[in-house]
Amino acid sequence: MDAAAEEPSGLRGHLPIGGRSVLRHQVGLALAFGCARIVVQAEALTGELVALQHVAESAGARFHVIPTARALVPLVSPEDELLVLADGLLAVPEDALRLLNDGPVILTMPVETGLAAGFERIDINHASAGAMRLPGRVVAGLGELPPEWSPASALLRIAVQAGVPQRDIPFAFIDQGRWRLIRSEDEAHRAEPGWLRLHTIGAHRRSPGEMLAGIAVQKIGPALLHAGTRPYIVTIASFALGVLGVGAGWFGSATIGFALLALCWLVAECAALLARVERASLLASARMAPTGAAFALLLDAGFVALCAWRSELADISGVAAALRLFAPLVLMLTLRLVPAVCAARDWTSWLSDRFLCGIGLAVLSAIGPFDAVLRMVVLALLAGTLLDASAVGRRTANAASTIRE
Incomplete structure (x- = not known):
């Protein structure tokens, strides 16, 4: 040197x-x-x-x-x-x-x-x-x-x-x-945003939440990294937001809880992107980057719990708690299964976007008939998946018929 x-x-x-x-x-x-x-x-x-x-x-x-x-x-x-x-x-x-x-x-x-x-x-x-x-x-x-x-x-x-x-x-x-x-x-200051951009832009079409996380890392990532904020610190912040979100729902503020869970997922994505930068630069392993199955299941469980607490059925005496859990549980399972069934579709990345899910549920909780719209969303997702699978099956059958001819 x-x-x-x-x-x-x-x-x-x-x-x-x-x-x-x-x-x-x-x-x-x-x-x-x-x-x-x-x-x-x-x-x-x-x-x-x-x-x-x-x-x-x-x-x-x-x-x-x-x-x-x-x-x-x-x-x-x-x-x-x-x-x-x-x-x-x-x-x-x-x-x-x-x-x-x-x-x-x-x-x-x-x-x-x-x-x-x-x-x-x-x-x-x-x-x-x-x-x-x-x-x-x-x-x-x-x-x-x-x-x-x-x-x-x-x-x-x-x-x-x-x-x-x-x-x-x-x-x-x-x-x-x-x-x-x-x-x-x-030169280092000028090069840094571009360097982060190289490691945070994915090859696939990204959902709104992923794009927002990428923009956030590109804008504030340099300041965080220069301050010594490693990805695991951002991970801890995301878990704190998740706990606050569930706590808000428990105390009757489901709308705020949904918004906090959306932010929890967004901050977790930022932590994952920062960890990706460190891996791509051969600097460190992605320890405590909250992108694994356990984090995703906990977050989905939080959404199910908040939906159950927000349900209008909670105001009706004698209604079993399992009935309040049914619609949100089916919703989260559908959001998980559809991307697996229709993996080749670009739009399925939106269904894995829990920031979009949390903001949508927060808006619905604030202004809409929560239970009715939730059930309609589940039916629409299932119907859309069946129609898409049917269309793919027809195209495959037509292609096979053309090959035989």
Whole structure:
């Protein structure tokens, strides 16, 4: 790592992206690549580097801090392979691993694009892309260079002279912000929203609640992560909202309870997205991300309980509690079964959206005949599913008939 140009006493690797330093992202990439030894050039061992040492050693790798490029020579044998990452390089891990997976290579880009992005020139046509996989034998050449040379620049020159193959990275990686060099705090702030967006936009068509959670993470996610708010803290907040929602329903405020359960699901989705960002950046496991079956069942049970407490049947003496539970129980089971039966349909993602469900029930609780409309919704869902299944069956039968003919 070299000193950042705009901060002579600092290191680009210490610039934060998503609440973690760029160097922390690079350590995650190196560990995913299978590196057994991680070497960082820095003038002194700082608290940040000590924390990274713990991360590396907990993953079974050795961690070294060296003051000059020459100090790298005794750490690498000719039989080793070397993964070299430029100071400040931030790349989507899956892209980097795929490009570096096929043996020794110098990743490059067109010189105009590379110089504008802050990368180092190789020749008249190419600039370095900031990542190389090199044979260990090239490290011996560092001993012949002045000590003030940075390891990355020196190894780049030695590798080019040794004839290591070069490969351009796809331009889309640069255009989409999947591969960039972070050189200052301003660049880090500008890059962060796009970095989060890369890891929070799903490939499937999303429901309104999922889209809202994605927008929330993109807007306030950087502030949460920089404040040290990890996904499990957001998870605890979602559980607290769920408890408050059930409590509100118990004390007769079912409308507020439904709204709180909707927020509970939304906050849980935000926690899951933040955990996805950490997984995708190879930073941490998604501990306590409330996306499992147990959380979903508890939330649905909360909706059933609130519906039963809100039911007009509660005002009629002698009505069994099981009768009040029947319609909401069938509703939640239908919302679970229909997406499983019609999995290929885009609209079924809306039925799994408990934010939409909670807001709808809150509105119905506030202004409508609750029990009657609830039963109508159940019948409409069942009828729609049967019609859809029937249409699919007819299309399949027609296709089979056409093939036989």
